Amino acid sequence: MNIHPLDCKEEQGSISRCPTISQEKLLDRVIQHAEVIYRVSEESCTLFEEMFVPFPMRLQRNQAGYTCITKALPIPSSKSEIQQISDTWLLHSVLMLVQSWIEPLVYLQTTLDRYDDAPDLLLNKTKWVSEKLVSLEQGVVVLMKKMLDEGMLTTAYNEHGLVQYDVQPEMLESVLRDYMLLSCFKKDAHKMETFLKLLKCRQTDKYNCALY
Template identity: 85%
Template sequence: MHMVTVMQRGVWPLLLWPFLRTVSIPLDCQEEQGSPSRCPSISQEKLLDRVIQHAELIYRVSEESCSLFEEMFIPFQLQLQRNQAGYACITKALPLPSSKSEIQQISDKWLLHSVLMLVQSWIEPLVYLQTSLDRYDAAPDMLLNKTKWVSEKLISLEQGVVVLIKKMLDEGMLTANHSEQGLFQYDVQPEMLDSVMRDYTLLSCFKKDAHKMEAFLKLLKCRQTDKYNCA
């Protein structure tokens, strides 16, 4: 695939590398052989703080990735075309609150489950996105690395949210069901322009959903400390 040549390819890693180095304390929810998962040993307050920190970083890096992709591959005319075509986000069908009033009214339980739904819905699409970007002739390593980093951190975030649900709501451990949701199909091979626009849509939509994850978690944190002043 012949893409736009990146004139300042050597400059981007210097500008964007700090975002990849700004890595939070790991959630450490993965179970190693012969040892229990570490997340249950973390206090609820500290776990929520770490989950929020992960969500903040994921949104920050996704925002930079989207801007970089847009600058490299999406001329202004294509940005208008995307807006006019009305590309829909893959999570549009999820039962999520869509207004400030709805967000304020939903329970802590549904805030957490909303975050979990968003996280799980994006795990497979981000794997597809990595595969797709690997086929771009001019995609810099920084963009590829950032996408891979976000994908890995999203799985870590999922584990943290699952344990947080167990701690806060006294529910049984939830299993990941992103492979069964059927929200995203990528088994077709689109034309070059369609592929670029679809990848751009994925990045743009993920950036918006990553911001939702961060906002929901921060609202939850606010409710834990100042329940009546979280507008």
């Protein structure tokens, strides 16, 4: 999948403010990353469901009231809340979501590797998403630096401790948990895409962004 790179590095290897790329173009690239991540997360979730999740377990997921690992984050959820928050907080919300999923997706890679019949297509998709999520994090940080015109960014959220995993759960429990991780990530990936597109809308057509 060919998408523009997001990271801009100085000679020392640190991420700069990408002086050679405009804020508008950088936002477009960040949105492109978020769109593809969401699409691949949908494909991964569907593939996992078809391969490993019997239909009764799918109903159980919908009825058991499972809580996504990012529920505790101060992320706006209602349409009215989303419309009222600032551009900076929109980006900060995306950054919190991205950072909160980096570690769980690495964990997911290790558990999927233990499945006897996990198809390479699923493994490759989840690995690709995990890598691109780190790239998206870098792009959002650079974009925030551009928007805030700051040399240092101090709004990073510490995601450690949001979720804990058992070492060797029962297989059925493991399948359901991995399924929930994929489902929750798909939902949050859609939020990331929506927040970024709302930010773009505000910058281009400020008074007609009510659809987001």
